[in-house]
Amino acid sequence: MKIDLATPAMLFPAISLLLLAYTNRFLTLATLIRNFSKEERDDNTLAQIKNLRLRIQLIKRMQIAGVGSFFLCVVSMLAIYLTYQQVGNWIFALSLVSLLYSLWMSVKEILISVEALDFHLDGMKEQHDSSKLK
Template identity: 80%
Template sequence: MKIDIATPAMLFPAISLLLLAYTNRFLTLATIIRNFKYAGSDENTLAQIKNLRLRIQLIKRMQIAGVGSFFLCTVAMLAIYLTYQQAGNWLFATSLIFLLYSLWMSVREILISSEALDFHLEGIKKREE
């Protein structure tokens, strides 16, 4: 299948917005961690810390895969421009795989973020009892 230079170029705005969203998630998580009140080594606090560490790792992977996708998309455009069509096709396909991986990590982080809210709510419930 032959693609032209416009095909990878269509991903530029989408990838840029994803990277911005990932950065916002990272900054929000960093703020949460900086404001985290360590309440001793009870089960709830340890679960929250474990959850935060996992979320940091996932966001890091999301960002790396997103940047990798952006990079490969750019190299694919360059290859197509220099008339290396087959290389451009493979680079673009690889950039799509990186993008899919990034999106999958995003879904995992959202699910884990929901767990973090459950931990927090459980902690509030225990304090009220």
């Protein structure tokens, strides 16, 4: 299959927006982590901290894979421009694989994020239930 220079270029806006979304997730988690240092420690908080640590690692992998995809996309365009068509095709395929990995990590992070909200809701429920007993 022969691709032209425009094919990898079509991924540029998508990858850029994806990296922006990943950065926003990272900044939100950083704020949450900084706020945790002010809270009292209990089992619920410790579970949330463990959850946040895992999410940070996933976001790091998402960002690295996204940047890798962007990088490979540019290298693919360069190879195609220099008339190394087959090399450009293979590098573009690697770019797509890297992008797929990044998206998979994003799905995993979303699922863990939902789990974090469940931890928080459980803590709120326990506080509510204990206040009713008093």
